Amino acid sequence: MSLVDAPGKAQTRHRNESVQRFISRFVPATGTRPPSYDSVVIAGNGIGAQAFAAQLVKHPQFEGKVTLVAPPAQESRRLINGVSLRGIAADFLSSAVGVDHATLLQAATGTSLPGPVAHRQTAAMAIDRNGEWTFSNSGPWQGGSKGNAAPLVYGMRNSRLVAGLRELLAEHPVEYVDDMVESAAHLRSYAAGTRPLLVNATTKPTLLGGDSSAPQRLVLAVQAPMIEADSGISHPLQRDTTFAPLIRRNDIIDVGYFTPFADPLSPRSTWYGIFARVVDADSGFDKDAELATMTGELHGVANALGLMVDDAAETLAGALVPASSWGKVAPSKPGTLELKRMYSGGAPCYYADGMISAAIGGVIGAEAVVHGQDPDPAIRRALRPWRRHNFLWWLETNKISALTDRLLRVNVQASMAYPHSAGLRMWKSAA
Numbered sequence: 537m538s539l540v541d542a543p544g545k546a547q548t549r550h551r552n553e554s555v556q557r558f559i560s561r562f563v564p565a566t567g568t569r570p571p572s573y574d575s576v577v578i579a580g581n582g583i584g585a586q587a588f589a590a591q592l593v594k595h596p597q598f599e600g601k602v603t604l605v606a607p608p609a610q611e612s613r614r615l616i617n618g619v620s621l622r623g624i625a626a627d628f629l630s631s632a633v634g635v636d637h638a639t640l641l642q643a644a645t646g647t648s649l650p651g652p653v654a655h656r657q658t659a660a661m662a663i664d665r666n667g668e669w670t671f672s673n674s675g676p677w678q679g680g681s682k683g684n685a686a687p688l689v690y691g692m693r694n695s696r697l698v699a700g701l702r703e704l705l706a707e708h709p710v711e712y713v714d715d716m717v718e719s720a721a722h723l724r725s726y727a728a729g730t731r732p733l734l735v736n737a738t739t740k741p742t743l744l745g746g747d748s749s750a751p752q753r754l755v756l757a758v759q760a761p762m763i764e765a766d767s768g769i770s771h772p773l774q775r776d777t778t779f780a781p782l783i784r785r786n787d788i789i790d791v792g793y794f795t796p797f798a799d800p801l802s803p804r805s806t807w808y809g810i811f812a813r814v815v816d817a818d819s820g821f822d823k824d825a826e827l828a829t830m831t832g833e834l835h836g837v838a839n840a841l842g843l844m845v846d847d848a849a850e851t852l853a854g855a856l857v858p859a860s861s862w863g864k865v866a867p868s869k870p871g872t873l874e875l876k877r878m879y880s881g882g883a884p885c886y887y888a889d890g891m892i893s894a895a896i897g898g899v900i901g902a903e904a905v906v907h908g909q910d911p912d913p914a915i916r917r918a919l920r921p922w923r924r925h926n927f928l929w930w931l932e933t934n935k936i937s938a939l940t941d942r943l944l945r946v947n948v949q950a951s952m953a954y955p956h957s958a959g960l961r962m963w964k965s966a967a
């Protein structure tokens with residue numbers, strides 16, 4: 537080891553140590569027993585599945601014993617899944633895969649450091665005045681006026697990140713099988729051992745015979761990559777900074793989020809924008825009408841910020857996705873791990889917490905399996921603060937939206953102090 541560390545190396549070591557301390561908190565060495573399984577076979581290849589596989593094969597007893605079964609990630613310019621990756625999520629993914637942020641970013645965005653990064657986060661209410669969008673006084677809720685020293689958020693296309701993780705894992709003892717899993721028996725047939733743990737990291741909760749109940753809430757979202765207009769970006773959008781324009785409409789706040797972004801398939805796009813809205817499943821909402829309204833919000837607000845959607849026909853995506861429970865979830869059946877159910881918590885798409893939950897869930901789940909502990913409670917415990925913050929954000933945007941609106945217009949910093957500013961460590965990289 538050299539006596540003088542390059543700054544990047546010291547940063548990476550600090551990040552990895554922080555991840556290790558987190559693991560030790562939720563998978564204590566004192567509870568270690570021999571693992572109950574000789575192999576692991578995972579349905580799915582998303583961020584949670586790959587973080588889980590990468591963390592498992594760091595342990596010699598699982599080298600060459602981990603198989604991922606899923607259709608390969610389809611890359612297209614359309615933004616299908618989450619884009620805003622919290623800095624701490626980059627810590628967990630980099631640590632699991634054994635790389636630094638620079639290598640992860642290169643694989644996921646095709647750019648080198650600093651890449652599409654934000655060190656500050658700001659917010660304001662957005663107001664539609666007959667098609668002209670204006671904003672209340674914006675203010676920072678993380679990173680103050682100068683910016684946090686460590687990265688808070690990176691922006692990338694999800695399908696590139698998923699494909700990039702696979703590329704980074706190419707030299708690791710993980711086997712990928714390109715197939716759609718149809719049943720537990722089908723998944724088991726791909727196991728590399730005789731006592732496999734069957735893992736469900738797909739969007740299908742009943743794949744391995746698990747319970748499924750209809751969601752109580754759903755999330756509507758529209759998102760697209762953005763190009764800067766010739767005149768450049770306009771206030772309140774700022775460089776190196778995310779901006780959350782919030783629109784109160786029929787007593788629910790549509791949560792907007794604009795972040796720096798990079799995608800090798802959309803090289804002109806240096807920004808990304810989304811609007812997301814949580815609705816009760818039984819509220820009789822009109823999906824198409826809502827998505828059309830939100831698409832109008834996306835174009836209108838982008839325009840007011842000096843941005844334009846990049847090739848909407850090819851890139852813009854609308855989604856309707858189920859929210860999951862903030863509280864208790866059904867346990868995994870013996871011999872299986874419902875990994876996706878364990879790490880999912882609350883409403884996705886509107887608090888940039890899906891990928892951090894998947895990354896932590898994958899890493900903690902793997903460590904629990906290796907140490908012979910029950911991964912279900914370990915994952916749920918580790919992610920409790922993220923679920924709580926997601927729940928509080930839902931209260932603010934869906935239950936007390938008029939108050940949230942009023943407070944935000946008066947003072948962003950004060951109204952976002954708890955839990956958003958206070959939750960800085962749940963966003964930022966450790967270094």
Ligand SMILES: Cc1cc2nc3c(=O)[nH]c(=O)nc-3n(C[C@H](O)[C@H](O)[C@H](O)COP(=O)(O)OP(=O)(O)OC[C@H]3O[C@@H](n4cnc5c(N)ncnc54)[C@H](O)[C@@H]3O)c2cc1C
Binds near residue numbers: 617620743758857876
């Ligand atoms: C519009 C939108 C915006 C979002 N914004 C954000 C954001 O800004 N930040 C953030 O952190 N999160 C965001 N999220 C959530 C985020 O995308 C996910 O939480 C994250 O990608 C983690 O996904 P995952 O690993 O759970 O797996 P997924 O990406 O859900 O992958 C599941 C995989 O399972 C595979 N599969 C399905 N059925 C089968 C089968 N039968 N056999 C084998 N494989 C199967 C699929 O091919 C798929 O690749 C957003 C989501 C949406 C929809």
